[in-house]
Amino acid sequence: MTFNAHGVRVGVRVSERSALERVLERLPPGWKPARSPIVSRLYSLVVGGDGPRPGLRRFNLLYGDAARLARSREVGEVLEAFETNLQLYVAEMAPRRLFVHAGVVGWRGQAVLIPGRSFTGKTTLVAALVKAGATYYSDEYAVLDARGRVHPYARPLGIREHGALQRATKYPVSTLGGRAGSKPLPVGLVIVSEYKAGARWRPRRLSPGKGALALLAHTVSARRQPGAALHTLQQLISRAPVLKSVRGEVEQVVEFVVKTFGDR
């Protein structure tokens, strides 16, 4: 099968038809089937299954073009690697979108961006804001167009309840009592924050240049298309303040956002 995700055309082939359904569940939000067989990357999933002798299982293999990307006896692990690799590939190659590693929610027609590395508490903050009434946009990437507007990338939230010791559990936004956004929004606020136990939320506004630098540090295609990245971030920064502070519990930040944008 071939599909289009954010302007990137990708193909997937599987050795067993039954695996295709599980592949479809792993495609990036917003994908659409494509008619053309010409793709910029072809993934091949070889399902292992039972080996020649009882109790022996063949490896499941994943290839991206000719390179082997993953090998495991657990098909779930290989699918996980497929999802991550595909997501990253689309994020890096998308021709008209800029992907910033960030959580995003919508509030009163404006988006709040929370860029950051893994384990800085992005998803926790996004989940808390959704519970407080925000519209869910993403817990992984802020997908920006050339005007600096953010588009929805509403995959289920990956919440790690036991830190790095356990895989993230996926929660559809509806389980948090929230709903996902469907329209692009202008960015109203950027929060550069990191969880630190016991810390107080005391935001200070970064200069526009330093704010752009803070976003560039989390931009997936910064090295591949720096010119486009700088242009898009300039558009975003010209409208949205960038605030920076460590934070303790999420309530402080949620309260701040509610005060900034007004109660819903």
Place this chain on the structure above:
Amino acid sequence: MPDTSEHFLPQARRDGILFQAIDDEVIVYDTERHKAHCLNQTAARVWEHCDGQTTVADVARRLAREFEAPVDQTAVWLAVEQLQKARLLADAPRRPTGLSRRELLKRLGVAAAVALPLVTTIRTPAAAQGASCAAQGELCGPSAGGLPCCPDLPCGQIGGAGDCVCVPPLTKFFPC
């Protein structure tokens, strides 16, 4: 300033450089080193005047006209030094003034009429760093298309064979 630096003509590097003005600041992207630099207004103005034909004293005079305030040569030297450190100048001597940054700051004192020049630098991430990380026991590195492990978890092969996984603490492993 020492004699050796009087005729120093700083020249901004143009090859492998992209830049974008954002308000008064300028973001300069070095495509060779994959570093992005934020130049504050003073540093940005100095960088713009580094054309290889203008002395530091002349740059200071031009800035004074633009800012409509006195600009000490030392402020320009401070900017030149930072631009040089960030490799945004072409073929400049290592330390043109022979003075350390601390000495330059001391010389400038606190009475500068314009903001002190400041260059802030980051290294931009490789694409794989823009994804969520792999948890304990999950495939990582070459076994997962370059995906890094979450903080404090090494990516390794347990027993020296098989897939690369994020290794639990206190477990023996071979690096991938």
